[in-house]
Amino acid sequence: MTSKPFLCALTGDVQAVPPIWLMRQAGRYLPEYRALRAEAGSFLDLCYDPVRAADVTLQPIRRFGFDAAILFADILLIPQALGQDLRFAEGEGPILDPIRDGQALAGLAMDGLHDRLEPIYETVERVRGHLDSKTALIGFAGAPWTVATYMVEGGGSRNFENTKVWAFRDPEEFGRLIDLITEATIAYLARQIDAGAEAVQLFDTWASALPETAFARWCIEPAHRIVAALRESHPDVPVIGFPRGAGLALADYAARTGVQAVGLDSAVPVGWARQAIQNQCTVQGNLDPLMLVAGGTAMTNEIRRIVSAFKDGPFVFNLGHGILPHTPPEHVAALVDAVRSAP
Numbered sequence: 001m002t003s004k005p006f007l008c009a010l011t012g013d014v015q016a017v018p019p020i021w022l023m024r025q026a027g028r029y030l031p032e033y034r035a036l037r038a039e040a041g042s043f044l045d046l047c048y049d050p051v052r053a054a055d056v057t058l059q060p061i062r063r064f065g066f067d068a069a070i071l072f073a074d075i076l077l078i079p080q081a082l083g084q085d086l087r088f089a090e091g092e093g094p095i096l097d098p099i100r101d102g103q104a105l106a107g108l109a110m111d112g113l114h115d116r117l118e119p120i121y122e123t124v125e126r127v128r129g130h131l132d133s134k135t136a137l138i139g140f141a142g143a144p145w146t147v148a149t150y151m152v153e154g155g156g157s158r159n160f161e162n163t164k165v166w167a168f169r170d171p172e173e174f175g176r177l178i179d180l181i182t183e184a185t186i187a188y189l190a191r192q193i194d195a196g197a198e199a200v201q202l203f204d205t206w207a208s209a210l211p212e213t214a215f216a217r218w219c220i221e222p223a224h225r226i227v228a229a230l231r232e233s234h235p236d237v238p239v240i241g242f243p244r245g246a247g248l249a250l251a252d253y254a255a256r257t258g259v260q261a262v263g264l265d266s267a268v269p270v271g272w273a274r275q276a277i278q279n280q281c282t283v284q285g286n287l288d289p290l291m292l293v294a295g296g297t298a299m300t301n302e303i304r305r306i307v308s309a310f311k312d313g314p315f316v317f318n319l320g321h322g323i324l325p326h327t328p329p330e331h332v333a334a335l336v337d338a339v340r341s342a343p
C-alpha cells in the first residue's frame with residue numbers, strides 16, 4: 001500500500017487534488033541547475049555524476065514540492081551504453097555516429113550496458129533516500145522508436161528520412177535495431193526499479209512521425225513488450241507511456257500496450273481523451289509548455305479547463321511536453337498553486 005498521491009493516481013484512484021510533476025522539471029530554467037551544470041562541465045558529465053545528478057533531480061522538488069521527482073539522465077544514454085559515440089555540442093543538441101545498416105548495427109552490443117549505466121542506478125538510489133513519504137520517484141527511458149531516430153539520423157531530425165526509409169524498406173533488419181533497444185530498455189528500467197524507481201515513463205517523442213501500420217509495429221509493439229517484461233519482473237511498478245503526437249492512435253496505444261497511464265500532448269482534445277483514454281487508464285497532461293511561459297490568467301484559465309475535464313477520473317497533471325529553458329520559475333510556482341487550488 002502506498003500513500004503517495006502520484007502512485008495512487010497511476011493505480012486508478014480518483015483524487016480531489018490532482019498530483020503534479022512536469023516533464024523536464026530539472027533543467028536550464030532553474031538558476032541552481034545552471035550552477036551545478038557549470039560545475040560538472042558538460043551535460044553528459046552531469047548525467048554520470050551521481051552526487052550532482054541526484055541534487056539536480058531534487059532541485060525542483062525543494063523549490064516547488066512536486067508529487068514526483070524524475071531521475072536526471074537522458075534517453076540517449078542507452079545508445080551510448082550500447083557502444084555508439086555520443087556528444088552534445090553546446091547549443092546544438094546531440095550528435096551520434098549514425099547507424100544505418102546491418103554492419104553498423106553489428107558493432108553495438110548489450111555486454112557493457114550495466115557497467116556503463118551503473119552511475120545512473122546510483123543516482124536513483126541516492127534520490128530515493130532523500131524523498132519524503134509523499135513524493136514518488138520516476139525512472140525513465142526513451143521508447144525504442146524515438147531512440148532509434150537519434151541513432152539512425154545521428155541527432156535530431158526534421159522528417160526522419162533515413163530511419164523511416166530503412167523501416168519501410170527493410171523491416172526485418174530495422175527490426176533488429178528496435179529489438180536491441182527494446183532489450184536494453186527492459187534491462188535498464190528493471191535496474192532503475194531495483195535501485196528505487198517507483199514508476200517509469202517511456203518517452204516516445206517522435207511517435208508522431210509514423211503512419212498507422214508503422215505506429216503499431218514500431219511504437220505499440222515494443223512498448224507492449226517492455227510493459228509485459230516489467231509486469232513479469234516488477235508487477236507493482238506502473239508504466240506511463242508518452243507517444244507524443246499519436247493523435248487518434250492514442251486509443252489503440254492505451255488498449256494494446258498495457259500501460260497504466262498515457263501522457264497526452266497539448267494537441268489532444270480533453271473531451272475526446274476523457275472518453276477514449278481515461279476510460280481505459282490514467283491520463284497525464286497536457287498544458288502547453290508555452291502557456292507556462294505566458295503565465296497569468298491565460299495560464300490559470302487553461303489549467304482550470306484541463307483539471308475540470310479530467311478530475312472525475314484517474315489523472316496526473318503535467319505539461320504536454322517538456323518545460324522550455326526560458327520559462328520563468330515563478331510561473332511554475334503559480335502553476336502548482338493553481339492546480340492545487342483549482343475548484
Ligand code: CP3
Binds near residue numbers: 026076092
Ligand atoms: O524530465 C527531466 O527533468 C529529467 C531529465 C530528462 C532530460 N532529457 C534532461 C536533459 C529527460 C526525461 C529527458 C528526455 C529526453 N532527452 C527526450 C524525450 C523527451 C523530450 O523532451 O522530447 C529527448 C528527445 C532527449 C534527447 C535530448 N537531450 C535532446 C534532443 C537534447 C538537446 C535539446 C535540449 O533540450 O537541450 C537533450 C539535452 C538535455 N536533456 C538537457 C536536459 C536538462 C539540456 C542539457 C543542458 O543542460 O544543456
